[in-house]
Amino acid sequence: MRRVRYEEMTVLEVQAALDERPLVYLPIGSLEYHGCHLPLGLDAIHAHRFCLAAAERTAGVVLPPTFWGTRGHENYEGSVLLEEENIASLLRNVLRRLGALGYHLIVLSTGHYPAVQGKLIKQVADEYMRAPNAARALVLDPFACQPMAPDVDHGGRVETSIMLYLRPDLVDMARLRTHPNPFRGVGPNCVEGASEEGRKRFEGALDAFVAKVEEEIASILEKG
Numbered sequence: 001m002r003r004v005r006y007e008e009m010t011v012l013e014v015q016a017a018l019d020e021r022p023l024v025y026l027p028i029g030s031l032e033y034h035g036c037h038l039p040l041g042l043d044a045i046h047a048h049r050f051c052l053a054a055a056e057r058t059a060g061v062v063l064p065p066t067f068w069g070t071r072g073h074e075n076y077e078g079s080v081l082l083e084e085e086n087i088a089s090l091l092r093n094v095l096r097r098l099g100a101l102g103y104h105l106i107v108l109s110t111g112h113y114p115a116v117q118g119k120l121i122k123q124v125a126d127e128y129m130r131a132p133n134a135a136r137a138l139v140l141d142p143f144a145c146q147p148m149a150p151d152v153d154h155g156g157r158v159e160t161s162i163m164l165y166l167r168p169d170l171v172d173m174a175r176l177r178t179h180p181n182p183f184r185g186v187g188p189n190c191v192e193g194a195s196e197e198g199r200k201r202f203e204g205a206l207d208a209f210v211a212k213v214e215e216e217i218a219s220i221l222e223k224g
Helices: 011-020 042-058 084-101 115-130 157-166 187-193 196-222
Strands: 023-028 105-110 135-140
Touching: 011 157, 023 042, 023 084, 042 105, 042 157, 042 196, 084 105, 084 115, 105 115, 105 196, 135 196, 157 187, 157 196
Parallel strands: 023 105, 105 135
Antiparallel strands: none
């Protein structure tokens, strides 16, 4: 079976994958409060699983997720969110290195706060692509590709459903009945979370995501 997890591959496997298709996925998340029933690393777990599923269809490799994120529920217990410049600096360095390694398309996908973190990632990617001989950096998150609505809710029905589908072992719905303040900072419709909805949302977004990645690859090949 072909490996796609960069951290589990040998350098020979990485080079063979690069020769086959110079495509790399960079999943980006956060460590952030998601209520009493969901894991702090939800955003990174979601982005990583999403990129892994995409790579199974498109080839390429998937870097380990970064759990360092910026802005959001900073003042809530458990959150470890950094200043934007720290995240920007990290991404600049990763992009430069991936380009130097020979990747032609770098797909950056965040599971955290696309309106803020996604905007920052896009700014860094655009800045990087202005450099001579830079790789193409595509910023594309699962929410932007989601055909179902609503597409974003912090710790509510949508994210709860996605985690019930991806990692049910990390979700404790019983805490929503026993915690003294179960809906603090999250959507109260989290009690409606269901694995089947999570599956539909994940797979629907994945289809659109893969289509956009393939379009980008075709554009790169066309321009030579």
